[in-house]
Amino acid sequence: MAKKKEVDYYALFVEAIDYSIILGDMLSDIIKQYSPQFSENSLPEILNVMHKKEHEADEIYSKIVYELNIAFITPIEREDILEIAKRIDDVTDAIEELAFAFNMYNIKRMNQNINVFVSLLCKCLAKARNVLEEFKSFKKSTTIRKSIDELNEMEYEGDNLYRSTVKELFAGEKDPIELQKWRIIYELLEECFDQCQELGRSVENAIIKNS
Numbered sequence: 001m002a003k004k005k006e007v008d009y010y011a012l013f014v015e016a017i018d019y020s021i022i023l024g025d026m027l028s029d030i031i032k033q034y035s036p037q038f039s040e041n042s043l044p045e046i047l048n049v050m051h052k053k054e055h056e057a058d059e060i061y062s063k064i065v066y067e068l069n070i071a072f073i074t075p076i077e078r079e080d081i082l083e084i085a086k087r088i089d090d091v092t093d094a095i096e097e098l099a100f101a102f103n104m105y106n107i108k109r110m111n112q113n114i115n116v117f118v119s120l121l122c123k124c125l126a127k128a129r130n131v132l133e134e135f136k137s138f139k140k141s142t143t144i145r146k147s148i149d150e151l152n153e154m155e156y157e158g159d160n161l162y163r164s165t166v167k168e169l170f171a172g173e174k175d176p177i178e179l180q181k182w183r184i185i186y187e188l189l190e191e192c193f194d195q196c197q198e199l200g201r202s203v204e205n206a207i208i209k210n211s
Helices: 009-033 036-041 043-070 078-104 114-135 144-172 176-210
Strands: none
Touching: 009 043, 009 078, 009 114, 036 043, 043 078, 078 114, 078 176, 114 144, 114 176, 144 176
């Protein structure tokens, strides 16, 4: 009987975060193109594509869970592999939820500061990928902890941006319905940053436990 090929969980982590990056890039494109006509004619189809990508990302998570259930030996603790996989899945889900909110809340025009948020989010996702790329060699890596710290700093920057933007929203928006819509949008943006930070923490915890 041929020996079963060892599962490269680290490669699966990177493959999964690549879907987060794809959705982040699609979100960025949505923001750049946004207009009343775009929201009516083009956005629904783009969201369908995003949902299909999110489903593909779910399949990677399911593969990791399946392989863990039948594995005899794993490179690090099983619970750490599962936690990291779940955190990556949470990042992807948060981005999809944000994108769908533009359609669900019938957003017709973008606020200008959304560009700043999404640009920072894409940088955050790239840094998260960098962390996961380094993770395979975490016992030898001299830079992974610095990368995790940089991920935390980006989340902190996102928090500050959230606070200042919401303050500006409540100071300037007179329409209560628009105010409520954008308050939710900004909360969903902050959630994306929070999930990136939680991913970094899960990797950091795994490093500590498995070193």
